[in-house]
Structures are given as structure tokens and as C-alpha cells.
Amino acid sequence: MKRSERIVAMTHHFKENPRKLISLPYFVDSFQAAKSSVSEDIDIIDEMFQSLGIGRIETTAGASGGVRYIPDFNHNQSRQFIDRLIHVLEDSKRILPGGYVYMSDVLGDYNYIREIGKVFGAAFKDVDLDYIVTVATKGIPLAYAVAEVLNVPVVIIRRDPKVTEGSTVSINYVSGSSRKIQTMALAKRSIQEDSNVLLIDDFMKAGGTIKGMENLMQEFNATVKGIAVLAEAEDEDEERRVEDYVSLLKIQEVNERSGAIKVVTGNYFNS
């Protein structure tokens, strides 16, 4: 097999298996190539991935060693993508009764979701995680997109326990905006004790839902290592109950009467 052919196959393999350790003999056997050729191939791919700003190939020496693709997404690319997203969202047609912003089309489009996953993946790339935890419904695609980059399983908290989940742990929490008491439930066997988790959701206002997720995680003795929200909005009525989080967007103004809508970058881009 020629170098160019091996490079197609290896680039494909790395992109399908982010963060997974691949032994050099695996490639050597697959391609019937010399170890030195495979090493050179990997150097080329590593350099190109770095120059494309999409991560790097990490090499671990020794008997249990190998290579691993660590995806990344440089800050410039992240910022450009979020600026494009802001442009899409700042459309008065998106304003819904109650001052909400219609985002379901954006959240339904994998071309956006994939990029959001990359941005959050880069934001939390150095955090040691066992699970990514979200709550049904709209956080789910975001959770999977980040999970794909970080190679970590997703756990979905539900509003309604289902028979197909087995025994569940449930808590009540006060929704920030409506002040209503709501329930969250999570299957008992979905998280192992003493795990490290990343919480993710599409939207945060007063932070009641995230606070509820934090409380539920305590029931599982899990440590919340990070909180990711796609969009945050200011809540005039009360103080935010969540302090330490990463947001990509901030909805600053939604005026139903004038049709004005102002979206800016979230705190991930402050510095």
C-alpha cells in the first residue's frame, strides 16, 4: 500500500476514534508496512492536524504505548463559529412569547451541533471525566457532540422515570423562572459511585435546572468537574444560583414589542 493510501485510512481511523490509544503494531499489521513508514505517516498526520487547528497525535512510548488523537479546536476557529451563530440567532423572527428565543432549528442541525461539540470539547479537554450528564430534551445533542470529542459516555436525566430504566433516584427542584417544583430522575445504574462528571444544558437563566442536576449528582456521590451551557440569559428577578460555568452565548436583550434581539459571546470568550 502506498503512503497516500495509508494516510487516508489512518486519518479516517484517528477521526473515528478520538482519544483512543492505538498501538503501532495495529497499523503495521493492517497495512503490511514497516514500522518506520507508519511512524513517518503519523508525523505527517500530526503536523497537518496541528496546522489545521484540529488537535494533535500524542505518542506514548513503552510496551503499553501507542498513539492517540487528541482533538482540539483553536480559540480563533471557536470564536469565528460563535460569531456566525450569533448572526443566525439575532433575527427578530426568533422571538417567542415570554421573551424566549427559538433555537430548535439550530439545535437540530448537526452542522452547528458538531461545531458546538468541538468548542466545548476544547474547553474541557484537560478535565478528567467519567460521564457527561445532561437533562432531557434539548441538551441531549450537545452532550453527545461533546462526548464524541472527549470519548466519554453520556447520561441523560429525565423529567419522568420510565419502565425501561430500572430503579431510579429522583429529586425535586425549583425551576428558576417559573418557580414551580419539578422532578428529575436518573437510573440508579447509570452512574458509578465517585465519578467525575461534566453537566451540560442548552440554556440557563436563573440556574434552577443546573442546581437540580448538581443536587442529583450528590445522590450518586459524583463530583461535578465542570458546567457547560450553550446560552445564558440574565434573570432580572433573582440572583443566579450557579457560579462556575462556561457559556458560549449570552442573550442580552429580547424585546417582544420592538423585535430587538441582542446576543453576545458567552464567558468562554472573556479574558
Place this chain on the structure above:
Amino acid sequence: MKRSERIVAMTHHFKENPRKLISLPYFVDSFQAAKSSVSEDIDIIDEMFQSLGIGRIETTAGASGGVRYIPDFNHNQSRQFIDRLIHVLEDSKRILPGGYVYMSDVLGDYNYIREIGKVFGAAFKDVDLDYIVTVATKGIPLAYAVAEVLNVPVVIIRRDPKVTEGSTVSINYVSGSSRKIQTMALAKRSIQEDSNVLLIDDFMKAGGTIKGMENLMQEFNATVKGIAVLAEAEDEDEERRVEDYVSLLKIQEVNERSGAIKVVTGNYFNS
């Protein structure tokens, strides 16, 4: 830039943009390479993608022409993956009260979800689709995984309409197994009139939920072009209400007392 470097960048680009038309001048300009070199690169990638069984690069001639990566997943690979999945599922520890099978860990693992997306993507690759429609909660990751392969947006039907969706159309339907009347709602602006849709869900027993989705699609004048379910189970009490569907798995027996669980391949593998 050398051929091997261009090939890394192009393989990456194709894999990030399935089914999207890319003009040759885009590559020529990006790499400052001759058109003939870029064409040769594409031929190498095309041949290698085909020999890996992951699809092909389609070339369209003419002024509005270009190249497009059409992902595929050959039947052998699909079958091998499903056999592995069956092995994971046939574990008596997965049996839940009521004869259900715990699958949330599988559905939470992107390494499985990605492959399921490829299998369904191959099953429906020649169907002209505008949307992939699922119903909260567990069908969601499957829908996105297929959407990634087919480059089609996802639309999520909810059990509970939310303020962040705007006006919704809702219907009542009878859940097959519990005989309870339930509600499904979908945001009015989420589907355009006269669209072609693929319905997808994780599990089908009597087919009540899928039937409900079909009815809701009628309200949007949408045409159901296909139905995909990951796992089907036989319902002894009543006839299935859905006829034409593709399933990857069939749960044949779940015996709570003996702990016996038998899973076989679904109808996609009949023939």
C-alpha cells in the same frame, strides 16, 4: 504542500462534510495546488474509502459541479457490529421488571451510537429526506447519528410542549403496551409543508408511538419515507400497528424468572 499533507486535510474535510458538494476550486485555492493534482488526490481518497467500505467520492461535472462524499457502510460491517451489540445485550443483568431490557448505557456510548448511525445511514442512503424525526428521549442520539451521515436536520417531538418552542401542534395517541392515552407535540415552525421524513426511535413493541408519530406527520402534510427502530420486541397481546419499518435488533425472549434473554438480528438483515 505535499500530496500526503493535502490528503490528510481533504480526508478530514470530506469526513466533516458528508454529502456536501465541494467545488474543486475550493481545494485548489486552499492548497495552492494544480487542479490535476487535486483530482488525483481525490481519486486516491475515493478508492481508499471504497476499499475501507465507508463510501465513495461522487464527482459531478459542469459549472455547478464538484465532489461529494457519500458515506456508506457495507452489509458485512453492519452485520458484524450488530452481532457484537447482540452479545453485549444478551446479559441477564439487563433484565428489568416488566420484561424490559436495560439499554441506556449502550445508547449513552457514542462508540455504539456512531455505528448505529452508519448502519441506518446505509439503509436509507437512497431515500430523499428533508428531516429525521424522533420523539424524546432515547431516540434522540440515534436521530443525530443518522443525521450526521445523511446531512439532514433533526426534529424532536416532545411529550410536553415547552415555552421555548413557540406554538405547537399536538395529538393524542394510545400507547401500545400501557393502553394509556398520551400526548405528543411538535413546534409548528419545525417542519415545512410537504416534506419527506424518516421516523426513528429506539424501541418498538406494539407500534403505538410510531403510529402516533405518523399521525402527527399528517398534520404537517409530511410524507413518511421510512421508519427506523433500533430494537423491536414481539407483543403477544395485539397485532403490530406498523408494517413497513427497518429494525436492527429483535428482542425475542426476556424471561424475568429464569434470566434468559434472547436477542437476534432485526429485519434489516433478512434476505
